[in-house]
Amino acid sequence: MNPKDRYQKERAEAKEQRQIHIIQSAKAVFLRKGIERSTMNDIAEEANIGIATLFRYFPKKEQLARLIVIQVLNETRDVFNQISDMQGTCLDKMDQLLDYFISFMNKDSNLGVIIFEDLLNGAMHSSLDVAQIEEINVVQRSISAEFNKIIMQGERDGTVRHDIQPSELLTTVINAFGLFSSKLSLHQNIPMLEADVEPRQQLMLMKQMILHYIQPPLCHEGEI
Structure with missing residues (x-):
């Protein structure tokens, strides 16, 4: 050279x-x-x-922010892809997804939570043009596509209840758990009550409640 x-x-x-x-x-x-x-x-x-x-x-700051948002969303997409492609039942994969949201309690994962919050309240969208917003939406849709694979498996393999439409059931519990884990991660150092339960313990308890609830009723009868 x-x-x-x-x-x-x-x-x-x-x-x-x-x-x-x-x-x-x-x-x-x-x-x-x-x-x-x-x-x-x-x-x-x-x-x-x-x-x-x-x-x-x-x-512009928005250029940096957009780049980082895309990176973090791609990382999330990769996690959803790994879980949707893993061996196991729909219930196994829901277990893994809930653990992923619990990992938001780790300091290194908090940036994803902050970005999620900014996207949710529109703070990011207000500073981006249409093409930049669409770039973010493309990655978000790819995350949804990976999650839809898990929903479709749940419709086939019988490991989640069918008295509620699996797509409605699983989407609702993932959205609710994601929001709850995000809020606890952001506010974990602010005590809400005098005898507050440690945030990670709250998430573990809710995870068990969700996994129990989404199983077919026959599974619960077998536990008695």
Whole structure:
């Protein structure tokens, strides 16, 4: 490799590493403050770079936010895909999905919760154009498609109750559990009651309640 090519290669690699560093710094800021309340100055300080340098890489905070949102949603899609493709019954896969939501209690997973909250309340959508919103929607639809595979298995394998439409039943419990786990993750350090139950224990208890409820009634009779 001649000196000019080597220089160009090293320059491109340095630029890529700087970009990765900025993205990691933005994730740390978003984790502390949320996307909406974070500023470009916050991100520049976290990355230990000048604000002008940051703007050369990402002219707007929304560009950074969109990139990170897509990354986190793709990670979620991959988890849903792994679970939908695993060996086991629909009930086994619901068990794994509930465990995934319980993992939101881990500090490293809180960014996904914050992004989920921002998407839910429209904070992200208000700062994106139609094409950017559609890019996010495409990934969200792919997550739904993976979950639909699990629902379809539940309609066939008999491991979930059928007196309630499986699609309605499983969608409702996953949405409810996802919201509950997100709220507990965000507020786990704020005691709600004097004799409060530890958040993870609340989620484990609710998980068992859900798994018991979605099983066919005959399974419950067999336990007596």
